[in-house]
Every structure is written in structure tokens, then in C-alpha cells.
Amino acid sequence: MGQEQSAIDENTPTETLDSRTVEAVGKYIKDGRAQRIVVMTGAGISTSAGIPDFRSPETGLYANLQRLKLPYAEAVFTLDYFRNNPLPFYILAQELYPGKFRPTITHAFINLLSQKGLLLKLFTQNIDCLEREAGVPNDKIIEAHGSFAKQSCIECKASYPKELMLKAINEKSVPHCLEDNCDGLVKPDIVFFGEQLPSEFFTSMDLPAEADLCIVMGTSLSVAPFARLPQFCTDRTPRVLINQEAVGGLGSRPDDVLMLGDCDTGVRKLAEACGWLEELESMWAKTAPEKQPKTDKEKAKKSRDEQLQEEVEKLTKEIEENLRIEQEQHQWLNKHVDNKFAKIQEETEKEVPTTPATQLSLNQEAQRQRLDKDVVVGSSVFGNTQSDGPSQPAKKLDQSQHSWLNQHMGNKVARLQTEDSIEETLQPASAKLENEANSESPSASQTEASKTDSGGGGLQHVFPHLG
Template identity: 50%
Template sequence: MTNPTSSIDTNINPDIQSIANRIKNGEATRIVVLTGAGISTGAGIPDFRSPITGLYDRLAPLGLPYPEAIFHINYFSHTPEPFYAIARARHPRNLKPTISHAFLALLAKKGLLHFLFTQNIDGLEQDAGVPSDKVLWAHGNWKSQHCYKCSAHYPDHLMKKAIMSGDVPYCLQSGCDGAVKPDVVFFGQSLPAEFEEKEKEVPDADLMFVLGTSLKVAPCSRLPGLVKGGTPRVLINMEKAGDIGNRGGDVCILGTCDEGVRKLADALGWRDELEGLWADAVAAKGHDEELESGPSLDECIEKLAAQMKDRMKVSDGHKRMLENHLGNKFANILAKGPASK
């Protein structure tokens, strides 16, 4: 294991150390955090926008009208099949928290985490030990599900069956044919009402961490801009995002989230405690062997692409048959003359 002292002396960027000093000196006791998909890539969930490896690029074989359509409520309302085709591979039931999630739990354990806004739906923050009253799942999560039309609750065991099979579950209420949707916020839907209340507290932060997000999706993208001038904002991400880096107190730690939080933990002298907390969280997370043995995301996409191609062939076949039928009928009409119409 890395020796925290030697890391601080030789390998830590002074900007990172200045953030660590601020925390150790008690100058940062109200830390607000915003997280995105990049915090969970270490758990096996691809982010959305990375070229080639990101989810949106990998969805290309489906020929969607645009990549985000799979998570747009208007598209889901009439074509829910793509969402459920990849649901098994995206379901977080068997995913383990990353060391980045453990870092958030450690902040909470030390009484430093004021509040966490997460754009993720995997719930791994809670699995790592972040108290639920310290988290706002801005985009919802997988823990429950309802009919998107009438809002009737749908049983957990039937939802699991649908996820296992990749079939779309439909409402059980008489007279309703709505597709069931997990309680995640799709594009085109409103965020929880709590969001507007909690964002009012962002200006009170004395330090903000932004982890694993491109800051391209509103309204979460506006949160870093609410931090008061002079309050440090720390971005841990593969590339720069938003306007972080434009203020004097900003620090950008470029690379994976897991690499970034380990650097911070070394600077803080928390590395052993962090690793121990992470190990405990991973050990405590249960697993579901049925879901765990399921197909990969790419296999799910390939299967759906083949199904869509087959349906298109059937449609083309019907089209040719209809054209031939109409052509023959029109020829017969011409042969018999106008009076036979």
C-alpha cells in the first residue's frame, strides 16, 4: 500500500495539497459534491459520451433517431423495447461501489459532507455508506417502478422477471396499457421537487467536488456556477468540464475518478482508512447470481439490433407483397376497362 507521507512529499500536485490542507485545517466543513457517470465507470458501468467506449457510441447498431432517445420519455412511451433490451446489462443490482463512492462515504463519516447531488441511478453511493438523507438522486434510481401512464406501482418480482428476459413489462391495471418504467428521470421529465430546494444551499458550501461529469446536462450543470467566488471547486474528471478552471480557487485533477480520490486521500493521510472502508462496502454488497450471469451490454445491443433488422425485413416483405398485389389488381382493372372498376 502506498505510504501517505512519501506520496505527499514527492507525488502530490501543490494544488491538491492545498485542498487537503484546507480540509485538515477545518476550513472546509460544508462540502457539496456533484457526481456523474464517471464515478461509476470503475464499477463496470460505461459513461455516456466517451468516444467508442461510451454508451451512446455503443448504441449505434440500433439506429436510434439520436442516442439519447433510449432515455427520452417521448421515445419510451411508444418504443420501450430498446430500454429493456439493455436493462439487464445496465442494472446495478450486482455492481460494487468504487473507491470514489467510498471517498464520499468517508467524507460523510467525518462530518464533512454537507450534501451530495448525483446524476447517477445506480445507488452505489448508498451502498458505500453515504446516508440517504445526504443524497439527492437527481435522476431517480432503480429501487422502485411505476406505470408511466397511470403511475400504478408494479411488483418487484415481476420487474426482475422483465429485466431478466429483456421483455417490456406492462401495467397490470385494468384498461391501462402503459409500459412500466423504473423510477428514473428520463429526458423530458421533471427532476424531483427537492432539487430546487437543495440547490439553494450550494452557495453556502465552503468547498465543492465535481466528480465524473461532463456538465452538459441541465439543471445539474448549473450547480458549480452557484458556488461563491473564492470558494474552491475541485473537478475530478477525464477532461475539463464547464467553467471549472476559470476561477482562481479552482483545481482540476484530470484522470479517472478513482485515481483522483486516491491522490486526495494520500494528501489527507486518509489512504488506509479509505481502502478499509471501500473493502467493507464491497464485501457487504450482496449479489444476484441470475442477473450476474446475464449477457454483456454489447451482447444485448447486438441481439436487439438483429431483432430490429429482422422486423425490418418482414416489413419490406409485406411492402413488396402489397405492391405486387396492387400492381396486379391495377393491371386487371386496365384489362377489363373503366366499366369494371
């Protein structure tokens, strides 16, 4: 955390603290010696909340005001410019208006001091009201430069309803006084250049002299009269600066402690030295806004990655469903064909003559004829390849199913061809039996005619590649 000691000679002894370190400050508080703590803050405690400070070269508020084409950056906070052109201020006010930002852990630390009864007064230059949102009581806060907490007419000073001010700021419009015969411009009670600071600031300027510890955070101490406040502390009052750089002459007294760096890191380290870190983190966590259910518009505004993920999940489900259906179709086809062949076998055994050789021949021929008819029926179900196009049910079968059916039918025909070979082997041995059966069985010409009538032999009219 940067430099944790005063800028004076290291051999200079302290008068109140045990040493010029954050640990010594923590001990000083834990020992109960800091019962009246005065805190002074500037824009630096709100930058981690997303609110820009005023003077940072690239990210400061004045740097961002260039887009408003002001004659000079500070003009937006001058009363004369506001009277003639109030719109730039309301454009800026929309970015700063309370409710858009979460208090930082530094704001929570100030509230923790208040809850422990140690906060005498908070002097702040900020107009963002984050101290209030963090829970610091209003009577403990001196808003030296005013704030958005109240609004009034710049002419008659009449107060103006908060809800109407919020509406005007959201619409980037300019509100006017509601009093009869006035119609003056209305603005938040923010102190513009040339305006007087709130009277309570001046009536409270003696409080630093009553403090037994002063903590200065996130301010350049470059704007009077606020910049003079740390000087009002007594010489024996320890002063702690938590800031990016040394400012305002702090570090010149024996009990000044400099903690150079960002404010959030500094207060965590100070809270740890006091034994409060866990309590502080818990308190700050409660300032986080509750997550609201997404509106229909928010749900519609999905990121490209979210949309892509949803498409992938949708396609995955469709593929899984198609595979399930395909598997069920394959199982049905397999069972259907097997049942057909079983039926053919059963009917053939009943119709063929009992002569052994004739039974072989006719059984084989009957199987072929039955198979031809079955395929013709199947073609009406699955789509005949010789028709103008597949029937409606056939459109539901993909190429893999047709390939499977072709292969399955081919295997069946191959089995029949094997039976032909067996018949030819048995023919010489059963010649006598065949001659006896000729008088009872159909002739070869009749058998061939039967083949011709059935479509040219087997499955060639459905699956030409089997020929």
C-alpha cells in the same frame, strides 16, 4: 495527476486556500475549515466499475446502443419512443441494473465524507445507485436524473413492486401497471428526455451556496440545469475538479484546483493529503461482494486449462500406482523363482547317489528337469508362449516383466552351463569314481531320454532364444 492548479494566472493569489494544490485542499479539510462539503458527480466515477459512460466515442453507452438499431442513440431515453417501443430500453436496463457492479473507491470516498459528518449533499447525474451501495445515506443523495431505486407507471404514476421489475428486466420483458383499468407501461424512475427533474433537485439547488468546499468529479457538466450547480458556490468557496479534462468554467477562480486524470487516482491522492488513505482503502475493501460457493453448473464450467491440469494430475496418480504394482510384482517374481531353485537344490541333494562324480552329474540333470517343470508351471501362471494366447493373469504383466523374467532365467541357465564346464574339468580326475558309479547311476541314453521327455532340453520350449 495531471494539472493540480487553477487555469488562471499563476501569480493570482488565493483567497481561501494556502495554494492551488491538492496538499492545500487536504490541509484545509484537516484544519476543520470544510464542514459542509457539496459533491457533484457524473458517469465518470462509475466507469472503473465497468459501467460505460454515455458519450465516449467507442466505449460509451450511446456507441453501444447502435446494435439496437435506434433512429438515434438518445431515442432509448425519450418518452415518446418508449411508449411505442419499450423493449430496447429493457434490453439496455438489463446491462445497467443495480446489483451487477461494485462501487468504486470514489463512491467509497463520498461515503467516508458522510461518515465523518462533512457531507452536506451529493448531487449525482448517475442512475446506477452505486452511491447507495457504497453506504451513502439516501437523505444525503439528490439523484438529479432519477435512478433504478424506484419504478412507477408512466400513466397513473402508481408505484410498482421492485421484485416484479427485477423479474421483467432479467427476462427482458415489458412490465405493465397492476392498477385496475390502467395497464400502462412501467419504467424505473429514470428521468427521460422531456421529463421534469425530481422536485427535490430544485429545492436543494441553494445548497452549493452554503458549502465551504465543492468537489466535482467525473462529469462533463454539459446538461442543464445540473451543469449550473458549481456556479452557485460563493467566490471564496474552494472548488476542486477531479476529471479527465477541464469543464464548466472550473479553474477560473482563485481557489479552483484542477486534478486532471481518472477519478479513482484523484480521490486517493486527496485522501492521502487528508491523512485518510488507509481508512479509505479499508472502507472500500468492505464493498467487495463475498465469494459464494460454486454451484454445480459453475463447477461444470471449468476452463480448458483447469480440465487439462486435472487430466495431468489423474494420469500422474495412475502412473505412480502402476509403478508401485509393477515393483511389487517384480519383488514377488524374484522371491518366487529363488524359492523354487532353493527347493530344487534341497530335493536334489536328498535324491542323488552319494558318489561324488555321479552326484555332480545327477544334481545338474535334476536341476534342469525341475527347472523345466517349474517353467511349465510358470507358463500356466504367466502365459505359455506356445499357446494360442496368454492366460488371463498373464495379461496383467507388461512387456518389461517378461523381459526381466527371460533375463533372469537366462542367468540361471548360464550358471548351469558353468557347472557343466566344471564337471568336464573334473571328469579326467574322477574317471575311476565314475566307473564305479556306472553300475548305480542312470545311463547316458536314459539321461538323454529324460531330456527328450522333459521337452527338448531346458527352457527352449518356453524361451526359444535360449537354444
